[in-house]
Amino acid sequence: MSTVALETALVLRRRVMELPLTAGTNFVAIVSVLEDMVASKPFCAALVRSSAWIPAIVSGKSIEIASFLGPFFRHCSLPDDVVPGDIMCGPTADTARTKARDLLQAVQASLTSIVRTLISHGGAIKEAMLCWVACAIEANSVRRRLGHSPVECASDGFLINVAAVVLEFAQSADVTTIDPSYHMGFAGRVSFAENARILPKASASDADTVPPPPPLPVHEYYPRYDAHLGVVCDHCQEKDFVGLRFKCVSCDDYDLCARCYEHSHHQHPSAHLFLRLAIPLPQVTTWPYRKLPEPTFDEEAAQPTSTLIPCHGCHVERMQSHVLQCSHCDRTVCATCVQLEEAEAMGNPHRLHAPGHHYVVMPVSMWLGGAALLRLLQSLYPPQFFPLRRDDDGDAWWYMALKCLHVGPVLTLMRYVSVHREYQQLKALCNMENRSRQQSQVAAHHRRSARSAHSLNANANHVRVEELLKTKSAMEVQLFAPSFLRAVFGFYMRVAKWITKLLDMKEPWTLDANRAVPPEYAFAPEAVLCNLADVLYLVGVHPCDGIEWSSVDLEPLVSLLFYLLAMRQLTNSPHVRVQLVRALLSIAPLVRPGDTSRAPVVYTVVANCPFLRAHAVDCLLAFHHDLDQYSSSTGGDTSWGLLPARLSTLLLLRWLWNNPTSQPQVSVEAVDDRVQHGIVLLFSGVLHDITRLLDEANVKVQAMRRLQELQESPSSATGAYFQPAMMQSYMALHFNKARTTFRVLIECLELLAWIAAVPSLRAVLCRRSLVDQTASTLSFVVVTLETQLHPTRWGFSAEIYQDGMLALAEALIIVVRCAGLHTNCPEASSWKLSNYAGILMEEKIGDLDVHQRWKLSSCLFRLEKESRKISIDEEPAMEDPDDDGSLSSASSGDENAALALLEDKAARQRQSDDAERRQRHLATRFIGALAADGRFESVRFRRAAVLLRSDPSLTSVWREKFLQVVEQTEQLMTLHEEMETRLGAVPDEYLDPILHTLMLHPVQLPSGHIVDRTMIERHLLSASVNPFSREPLTLDMLLPCTELQQQIERFVRSKLVRNNDDGGSPNDRDPWGLGWDSLFDQPTNHPTN
Template sequence: MEAEACQADLGRCFLGICKVKDPMPRNAILHYVARSLELNAARAQMQPNKAEISNDGFAVNMAAVMLILCKPFLDPNSDKIERIWPDFICHREYISIAYPNDLTRLGIVPDDTSMAIVDNSRQTEEGFNFVSRCFFYALRSLHLGPVSVVRRLKYYQNNLRHIQSQAPDALTPHAPPSAARTQFSIMLGKLQAAQCQAFQPSLVSNSICLYAVYLKWLVYLGSTPSQDNTVKIDFNRKMDNMELPLSSPGNVGFEFTPEYIIDDATTYLEALAQHDPDTLDTVNPESLETILVSFVALMASPGRVNSPHLRASFAESIFAAFLPSSEKGHDNHHFSSFEGIRANMLGNSNFICKYLAPGLLELYGDVEATGHWNAISHRQHIALLLRYIWNIESHRSAFHDFASSRTERFVKFANGIINQTNDGVADSLQRLREIRQTQLDRKNFSFWNSLSEEDKRQRVQALEENERFVSSALLLAAEVLNMLGYLSLDLVFVKAFIVPALVHRLAGMLSSILVSLSGPRGIELKIDQPEQYNFKPKELLAKVFQTISRFSSNENSGSFVDAIASCAYYDYDAFKKASSTVKRFDLVSHDEIPKFNSMNEKAAVRSKELAEEDANMEDAPDEFLDPLMMTLMDDPVRLPNSNNILDRSVIEQHLLNYKTDPFSGLPLSLEQLIPEPELKAKIDAWKASKK
């Protein structure tokens, strides 16, 4: 409280100077702020040279004082938002000393692009109005102060966990003094000090309000199709009335805005929700709702926000701040008394109900580009968000619209599900076998003791790596299968999944898991303490069993049964054993077992028919075969760049992961594929002659 009182006094002092009629004192104090921000630019680094920068106290106090100067326009509905001039950080003739020249911009900005300058007096810092200068200085001071402190919290937490794992006995209440205990105490003190500095109640309240104003201002810029700042932007219109995606091309101010400011907003809100949800409860709900709407608008506009990392951070912040603790799966989150108010924001707005689900569904596929481990974490949280809003009736039409009218985007989303589950479960099951073997070897004392110390060390390291991978991958796989489970009950989604580009991969993925659990190698998955690895074989089997049963019974074309029958993993006996297992342990509702058994019988018959058909097609002319898969083509298409002919399903699958011609490496899209109707007619006639 003493720190807040000191900051308030400093703020009043600065404000008093700025209110003097003579502009000289005001310009002098603001120049001092800009100069201090310039000299402390290195605070944005994770490990700066502390001898060359101010300490955390100065940086946080500077941010608090600048927020006090911004107080008159911290309300998102303030009419002063119109006085924020984007060219303060956008035109090339003048760049504030507070902002480095090499900032990453939100959009892709050509070198010759420049913000139009309405007033030639804006060639110096003093040429900009007070509101603009305070606004952008405050955002920069938050970046170098509280946000810089927040970014170190994860580092402190990781160090604490490492010490706990390496020396657990040294941290017990009655343990004697030790280096590990001292190191733990020092690191814990740093963590708590950082939390106190970054999450002071008044600082939090003002910071969230400023980010709300900034995000609203930015989204309105992005929704205005203007190449300069001469067009009047209506900041008074309701955000609920916006149409997404944001207009393209948009206002140059939107393209020029530094990407890190948006990242700061997501980082600060996410950390606040994780570390101090009680203080988050005190924040103005209107500001939080403005932030939520802005995050959704930016997340659902991938053409304007190019970075998948940044778009993923919107979902992470929504997950942390707005999803109820009870819906966060295995994450250990503190329950706060007002989280229900924030959760209600996910269903109260027509805008949120229209755009949140499509934004998350599209992002689920796009996070593939963030890297393996990041994608696992992002997809787990996106899946939990989707499950929550799926149960809010007002979101359902947006889900259906995405599945029925956005075919290419839906296929990308579904491909993300299949890729993640295939990789996660297949790798996890193999690693579980390795874990089992190591567990058995360690129990065999004579064998284990016969190994060299180096061999033991390598085996233990491999075991620990496998344990880390399996526990995270199976957690996500379980959530993805939950999602497939409830989507397979919806006829709109069943129809969307049962398309040539997806149905065979979907059937193969589900069959592979079921056969791994119920087939002859299932015994190899029997490990000690499976719950430690989030491995729950009965639950996993039940989810896959239900999903197969529902897809087969909810689609009328027979495509899914054909796909099951034709996939390499199909095993009639393993499917039959799975049915007996779920019945014996009462894992699924009784009405689903007959449906599954009926599907299995149909698949067995169809599998034999397909085998006979394949035998008849073995002498197909080479021109009828897909050059990549060497299988008979159903829908041949020509690639314009390389002039090769492939089956449409094969090239569509390739384009889900690589937007290039597989032969020439040149860019390629679905729209460029050229149908080959004459060749298709020849293939169809040849197939008919073989029946």
């Protein structure tokens, strides 16, 4: 009966092989028949012991095609007889996609039921089912290798179905009891070394005493083969031979049959050892173990060629010339005992003295010389996830899910991201080409040849875009099915809990940079963190419908991301931490479906988690500090994407600022000096990045200009060498890079504009070092952009010119805000400008990371506008602090309520006064730094204001205030010139030893040198070392030189005093106005608006 059922099952399998991969409806009927058949235990027993269960040569493709269950798992659920991409892009795409996903869910449910039924039978059937799943996963690990052949791997749909089944069973695993070292003892394909007792090196006294190994579970399943299939004897060239097989453990692929080994093994290098394999093992295309180096041994102790060898099987010492030493443990046996052991195993290596342990043939001389300590810790078969105990199903399924997602769906998701990235970039390029084509049709002087070539390239790009759209649509059917996404995200939510448990964090969580890495966490594979980041990154690439984002479920995940960002010792790879910050950036703007407030759901997580409330900002600052060190050690920011990561860090800081729970962490008044210094470094990094990005963009635009000149002069030597299509490709490549660079530059300027707009953050910008750097950066930006925004420079490309204008407009807003003249300027202009830049980016830039950051930026713009609207609505109630109406009503009711109301009004008034004081302080310093900067040119600043008259986002008020800043700067420059004339020669002890400028705030370094505080603070922003001794240096080590500062001030006062002829008194400094204030850092009393 079982034989008939097996034949029927094979017929079903052949029918499935004949069906098209898209025949989902017919496939559901067939798989339901198999689901009924596997309920019979005798049928399942016959099935798993048949040669059809697992192929002799195991590879990803052979498991999919040649194994019994492979064709059932490779089927997808698309409708019958259609091209997937066509139907998913047509007018009925939504209906077809829904139907296909319903069929997919039914297929995966049937496959899960089949696997569950097979496992429920227990014994050899269960082991065979687990072995098939493990082979399907492990044989496809080659997908993660560079340069692998796709022919060796299974299809994406096959691995998605396998992952869906494995994830279903992994739900039974308890994350609090999973053994983190489960996979560590399985360093190869058959990893049963942990089941054998590994003995220490035997001493002379107990060399003959070997304790018996612990009892092992008896594995009932093993595929049996009559010959060594797929193996060729390298001496006689016999293929698929029968009998003993001797495999060299030091060569890549060298095998001998028993007959050839007897008379020709001496021709092989004598230092190479042979593995004795009496039981045929399935061949796996992924090489099962790394070859061993030639063993080294003590030649003085290796003199005898034969000696008495103790046998651990019969416990008799025999005179032997070769030793049969176990490759995993300290067991040595004689030839008779080996033959007896192999006979009792009956073709099942699980029944040897320890599962998977094989013997190495070793000369006595090598054994005596120390080669007996050699261990082949990686064997051949079955895969490492095969269960070793009766009670470890949870661990086995857990690690199978981790590995299956790693080699299957997560890798497929990353391929989808690559396809989507190419689609976005080509779509943006097509938009540019369409606009260029329209302009070329209007231009009468455009040449016909260039027009035809341009049309040819445009048509090819449009065709490629259509192909990518169909590929994307077909992949989205399975990858973004709601049921599958819920399973994947639910699993990685539990992975976050598991890693948190391995970190052994005690409540409350703290950030201890000196904390040792827990051994349990060190056991976990680092690839899990990469996969976690990749899956979360997908949230920002494609809508993940059907997932309920609960703050309770997200809390361990978000806490883990912040903690991993802060603790550098938890990962040695900068790439992993950059991936983690991208993942955090992707989930930051998530909004719970149906939430009318549209507040990010992670805000609730931050509010409810004590660790995030206290340390979220600290985590970001620590990560940014490590990014600077990565940049110094790697020699640049392009290797690991460090510059976008720094930008993302500041964007996340802005995201935390808009959460009322996290605002105190960012406010300068509420944090300690260490956090303030971290924020200073963060803002300084943005200014440094702005300068570098503008330089990089300028270089790319110049390269584009040279390419265009070559295109316009094909008769030149260089132009004739390149084909027109090649020139256009180079042009498109540089254009894409230039636009992306400009977009990142605009993002940096938007963040700097936000810093200048927040009252509590202006205290950071008030630092002399940051003010000077801000003024210098803005002067460079305005002057450079005004110079390049000319028809003869950037005018050849309307898009590049437009990007330059947007950057110039952002710089104008920053200048006005830093000068404190923005009070009467409409803030809507800033939001409109950012929104306009974002809309242009979505249409004409295809970089996915830029799109991710824009999603969060647009969310922040919405939150800031809503909060500003609320504050404006509340202002009329707080305009008059002396209004007694509310006080009298409160006094009549409750005296405590009246006192609370008074205290609240007083606190608000103090807050307003502090903000106004900071603004005046910043304005004074900024105007002074702008006047002292050598790059400031009033003529170019005025021309920049004229250029921006055509910008519809900026009102005339902003331009007028900008011109007012220029006028104040010019007046201050005149005062500075007169002051320098009056100062004349300055004594050397008053000059900074590095810059040779007047020290207005002298400080003493630990080395004894006296320098200006402004200079040393600027130096510490880039390097925390003493510029004279190269020893570590921090701001805490600076000692103010009060007496010297008073001497310098008296010297300056005496030089700047006006005599009676000038109309001033000797003690009157008011005639110098802003010049004196900016010189000695005293806030002015003059109005700034």
